Amino acid sequence: MLQYAYGNEECIVSFLGELFKKNKTDAVYEIKSPNGRVVATFILDRGRMSYFVKKDERLVLRQSKLGIALKDAAPLVENFGLVRAYTKTFDETWKAHWGEQHIVRNHYNETAIYLAEVEKPNRLLTLRFRAYDDGVAFRYEIPAQPEMDKLVIADELTEFAVDTSARSWSIPAYQPDRYEYNYSEMPVGQLTDAVHTPLTIDTGAVCLSIHEAALYNYGSMTLKMSGPVLKADITPLSDGMRAYVELPFSTPWRTVIIAHDMLDLTTSRMILNLNDAPRGDFSWVEPVKFMGIWWAMYVGEWTWALGERHGATTDHAMQYIDSCRNLGIPALLVEGWNDGWEGDWLENGERNKFLESTPDFDMKIVSEYGRANGVEIVGHHETVGFIDNYEEQMEDAFKFYKSLGIRYVKTGYAGSKMTINGQREYHHSQLGVLHYQKVVELAARYGIMLDVHEPIKGTGIERTWPNLMTREGARGQEYEGGALAPSHACYLPFTRMLAGGMDYTPGILDVTNYAKRMATTITRQLAYYVTIYSSMQMASDRPQIYEVNYHDLYEFIQDVPLTWERTIPLMGEVGKCFVVARQEWDSPNWYIGGVTNEEGRRVELYIDFLEPGVNYTATIYRDSEDAHYRDHQLGYVIEEKVIRQGDRIEMYMAPGGGFAIRLRKQ
Ligand code: NOJ
Secondary structure (H helix, E strand, O other), rough: OOOEEEEOOOEEOOHHHHHHHOOOOOOEEEEEEEOOOEEEEEEEEEEEEEEEEEEEEEEEEEEEEEEEEOOOEEOOOOOOEEEEEEEEEEEEEEEEEOOOOOOOEEEEEEEEEEEEEEOOOOEEEEEEEEOOOOEEEEEEEEEEEEEEEEEEEEOOOOOOEEEOOOOOEEEEEOOOOOOOOOEEEEEEOOOOOOOOOOOEEEEEOOOEEEEEEEOOOOOOOEEEEEOOEEEEOOOOOOOOOOEEEEOOOOOOOEHHHHHHHHHHOOOOOOOHHOOOOOOOOOOOOOOOOEEEHHHHOOOOEEEEOOOOOEOOOOOHHHHHHHHHHHHOOOOOEEEEEEEEOOOOOOOOOHHHHHHHHOOOOOOOHHHHHHOOOOOEEEEEEEOOOOHHHHHHOOOOOOOHHHHOOOOEEEEOOOOOOEEEEOHHHEOOHHHHHHHHHHHHHHHOOOOOOEEEEEOOOOOOHHHOOOOOEEEEEOOOOOOOOOOOOOOOHHHHHHOHHHHHOEOEEEEEEEOOOOOOOOOOOOOOOOOOOHHHHOEEEEOOOOHHHHHHHHHHHHHHHOOOOOOEEEEEEEEEEEEOOOEEEEEEOOOOOOOEEEEEEEOEEEEEEEEEOOOOOOOOOEEEEEOOOEEEOEOOOEEEEEEEEEEEOOOEEEEEEEEEOOOEEEEEEE
């Protein structure tokens, strides 16, 4: 008697031999979305698996193959027969701990197709499909079964046969700077080198985002053309294999969001919905705004390493705490307080000590001073990818923070690869994925919330682990001063941000600093707090910039919320511009942010989302008519207006500029 179970249903195959005789090697299943417009069709054709996807009767993905190649065993690809299939409808509404949308509906139809090879060794495989109104998802499930308790995955053969002439936007995979590249536009057919997901595609008829959800214990999926078709390319381990797994095992969900336009793409919550509800109590999780002993290092005033200009001294930290208190910022990040930054810290990361501070810094004094002033410390773990070194100290390092009442930690994985078990591995490999997950779970055990830099990509696991507050995972503002064009932040909402929140480190108002000149106008720095979602947001500049130079603009940074009731994209085009309105969580107030690329733009916004018949005070932070990201970054205007539902407002965004609006119900 063989029993295997997944999800809610259970399949008991009582007499395998009899069953195999009954197997059909041909079958077709249609999985229709609740509104019937999105349809995934699974095909078993003479024992081989494939699928195609339609929306409104039009092909979105042509027939695409499915399968898994194994090391030392025949691939799970042919000779399959149908055992049985189950279908169910699921409809729930859940409340987020934080996010772009407070209340989320998770509504789909699901079919699980249980297959078994009709010839020896009669291996079992399940394909589970879900159809949502905003896309489709599927995954492979390999049940526990006789004569196979673990396997080595050599390749995943999943195809996504999208029109090769469709336009796509992506960043390259397997590169030294991990996820931190500029976006390129090219026809799908030219993706001959692997690209990261989410991969954004415009077919002319629909907009797509191909990605994955619930990435655990497996290499992350990249995509590249294989012959005439786009195919999954799972990030390999150093031995070339994609994953070592024990059965039962499920791959992450393969996901295709299908939207009628690019703005619609940004409203999908399918990736979060494909993740489980949290297990356990996460009511302690709390979004936070923070400043940092940080940007001063980037502009060359201070250093991470010990020396004359060392940033993380007890004195500096206490001064910054005073500023946080004065500015109403509840937390302070301290980088460079621990031993190990001397010399070339990128090369010497193996020396990092996560519990020992430099002689000029005392974490106990600093955290106590912070507590007395209502300011929490955000701890820092820069691993430089030396995972073996970090994992030896990790638990004690979290215990140390916990003992001092520190609830937030920023982690970092600078470096092109990681050292795990003495081997050089990709961040996005199975071993990398396992490490990041270990940290999330350990942090949760110690009541710690995380901001992960150089992370693996988001796949919605923050629904299950709400203490994973945010991550970097794209070029952030650290690349300003030459390597960021204004268009970059106009790509992000349609690409990277489809994978979840991002710590872009906004709010750098010293935009003309000679050491790190920003390719933005000053008001655009405020817009980022609305256009780029993050539940931990940094007020990234040095305190004096807010206290002395631009207190008027700072007021917006202080006010802007970190979690939203609703989000409504108002206008946008990939790489050109993006304007979004967000309603504050449990409040009638709204915020609007807009950014443009190198081109100036006048946009008309139709304010139809406010409560009817009520006056709102709009505080508008915008570029002056003569502002420009190159030679007049500081041209800004702050004005107030009364706005009501149904009003139209015209906003000007200078080249490389943007605007932010706060709408308060009167
Ligand atoms: C790169 C991170 O992105 C950055 O925020 C951090 O300051 C440095 N590494 C040092 O950890």
